Amino acid sequence: MTPDDAIAEQVRSAPLVVPRPPAGFAPRVAAGLDVAYVGETGALVAAAACVDIATAELVDSAVVPGHTDFPYVPGLFAYRELPSLLRALAALATAPDLLVCDGHGVAHPRRFGLACHVGLETGIPTIGVGKKPLGHYDPxxxxxxxWTPLVDGGEVVGRALRTQDGVKPIFVSVGHRVDIDTATDLVLRLSPEHRQPETTRAADRLCRRALKASLS
Structure with a gap:
């Protein structure tokens, strides 16, 4: 798939995002997803970390090696990361009720970021949590x-959310099968002590350890 093909696919897929949760949605286990790269080689590791939402404790995890030949193009990160992330999810022994991506959902130029890709591929309610904003917001x-609205092209695409007193906000958006109020509440529940949700922190630690082991 070329970058032009990928952009066309995003445009076709964006209307398929469902911005509301399933009936009776009450998730107990959330999986954080993250990817780390081995320099500029295309080699990578992908991690999925399952966290109990009530206790923020790690209950399951999986790390898989991967490789990508897709070029580094802003807005198309999913095409580099999605295949390996899906394999990490498949390697879990626990079935998560919620996915939290280290990347945006509808807060994306074509309203179809990584969290939307993952949500549509798996059918699992998915939230995008980005460290940097796409669009504009008031602190x-x-x-x-x-929180304040995150706005792109005159459209509200997410929220700038303060997860701890006085820390920099993070940027929450719908991925699939969740609404922004529910996403905001869940991200706060998953962030009892730190700026980033425990799902993201756990997946990031797994990636770092795997990279260190591969280089030692």
Missing amino acids: PATARGS
Whole structure:
């Protein structure tokens, strides 16, 4: 698939995103997804880390090696990462009720970021949590739980959310089968002590350890 093919696929797929949760949605286990690259070689490791939402404790994890030949193109990261992330999910012994991606969902130029790709591929409710904004926002109040709209092209695409008092906000958006209020609440529940959700932190640690082991 070329970058032009990928862009066309995103445009076709964006209307398939469902911005509401399934009936009776009450997730207990959330899986964080992350990828780390081995320099510029195309080699990578993908991690899935399952966290109990009530306790923020790690309950299952999987790490898989991978490789990508897809070029580095802003807005098309899913085409580099998705195949390996799906293999990491498949390697879990626990079936998560929710996925939390280290990347955006509908907060994307074509409203179809990594979290949307993952959600549509798996059918699991998915949230995008980005460290950097796509679009514009006014800084939220300094208290934990404060948020302001994230706006791109005149459209609200997510929220700038303060997960801890006085820390920089993170950027939450719908991936698939979740609404923004539910996504905001779940991200706060998964972030009891740190800026990033425990799902993201756990997946990042797994990637770093796997990279270190591969280089030693």
